Amino acid sequence: MQAVDELGALSVELSFTVLTAPWDKYVERRIVQPGDRLRLVNHGATVFAGQVERVGLDGGVTAYDYGWYLNKSQLVLQITGMAADAAIRQVCGKAGVAVSALCPLPAKLTQLWTGDTPADILSDILE
Known part of the structure; x- marks a missing residue:
C-alpha cells in the first residue's frame, strides 16, 4: 500500500x-x-x-x-461583493468538498468564472 x-x-x-x-x-x-x-x-x-x-x-x-x-470538474460561478472566505466555501460546496475550518478573509471580491476548475478558482481567490 x-x-x-x-x-x-x-x-x-x-x-x-x-x-x-x-x-x-x-x-x-x-x-x-x-x-x-x-x-x-x-x-x-x-x-x-x-x-x-x-x-x-x-x-x-x-x-x-x-x-x-478540484482539478477534474469545471464550474460556473459568479460572485459580487462577497468576502473571500465565503467565496471559498461556495466553490468547495459546488465541488462537493467539505470545509471544516477557514480563517476569516474579509477582502470583497466580484468575479465571474465560466468553465474553470475549482482549483483555478481557489487560486484566483487566494491571489
Whole structure:
C-alpha cells in the first residue's frame, strides 16, 4: 500500500493490490470496483477517505481522495461583493468538498468564472 500526496494535484493518491485468482473458487472476485468509496482507518483515526478510480486486471487499485475532483470538474460561478472566505466555501460546496475550518478573509471580491476548475478558482481567490 502506498500513498502519494501531491500539493500540485491537491489530492492524495492511494495505490494497493488486492488478491486475484480467477480460477480459485475460494477467493472472492470483484472485492473492489471503480466508484467504490474507501476509508482507511489506523487505530481509530481516518488516514484516507476517497474513491476508487481504477482497478487493473492484476489487482492493482488506484484511489484518490475527494480533493482530486478540484482539478477534474469545471464550474460556473459568479460572485459580487462577497468576502473571500465565503467565496471559498461556495466553490468547495459546488465541488462537493467539505470545509471544516477557514480563517476569516474579509477582502470583497466580484468575479465571474465560466468553465474553470475549482482549483483555478481557489487560486484566483487566494491571489
